[in-house]
Amino acid sequence: MTAALETIRARAGAEPVRLGLILGSGLGHLAGAVGGVAIPYGDLPGFPHAGVSGHNPNLVIGRLEGVRVAVFGAREHYYENGNPAAMRPALETLKALGAEGLIATNAAGSLRPDIAPGDLMLLGDHINFSGLNPLIGERTDARFVPMTEAHDPGYRAALRSAAAVEGIALPEGVYAWYSGPSFETPAEIRAIRTLGGDAVGMSTVPEVILARFLGLRVAAISTITNMAAGMSDEKISHEHTKAMAPLGAAKLERILRGFLHGLR
Ligand code: HPA
Secondary structure, three states: OOOOHHHHHHHHHOOOEEEEEEEHHHOOOOHHHEEEEEEEEEHOOOOOOOOOOOOEEEEEEEEEOOOEEEEEEEOOHHHHHOOOOOOOHHHHHHHHOOOOOOEEEEEEEEOOOOOOOEEEEEEEEEOOOOOOOOOOOOOOOOHHOOOOOOOHHHHHHHHHHHHHOOOOOOOOOEEEOOOOOOOOHHHHHHHHHOOOEEEEEOOHHHHHHHHHHHHOOEEEEEEEEEEEOOOOOOOOOHHHHHHHHHHHHHHHHHHHHHHHHHHH
């Protein structure tokens, strides 16, 4: 048993967790909606901590809609320390806690005129535009992870129907992972559009790869905070991302609650 697992069980009890949730930029308040035990990442060996993005670097173990969840209040991005596998120990811990799956959330720029800031987008698939991979260096044959249905069809259908019940639009699209931390150029955005990308962001893809590697079902939702570079006159900035993300967060919470309700 890892030291992180021991600490979590000592503080939050040994009851297995059903699902993990990773909260993206500006979505941290969702952790507060979960009644449970908050454990600072700093107390969990292997979890990202120093300098990690997000204001809530806690793991919250508790219940949402009656389902036992592990909420990761922050993630480490590749651009922070150059480690695409930064979330591996945290996701291994999630798996060891008994989770069957993971829902990842993020903030992203839209490449589609019909998906506007404040809207949500469900990831139907992704493009690894960075060329990086969290499994580089993994020695076992398990590294050859099939990615054909990486974004779980059953989870996606359940998320879409939860959104429909709530009357929230949840278009599906392709998310392209850009390393960051600089934003994309307009030429890069045109290239990503040509390649089939509908949204662009600096996270999530490594976690989807790691989740599949670990045998976790996974789905991800973007909160669209801006139109991608060159697509509108609005200035793109991290401040803007953080200011806009809460617009989608309330909708996201309703969809996640409906999804969890259906899981019971
Ligand atoms: N590009 C990359 N990451 C982002 C963006 C963007 O336009 N918006 C929010 N996260």
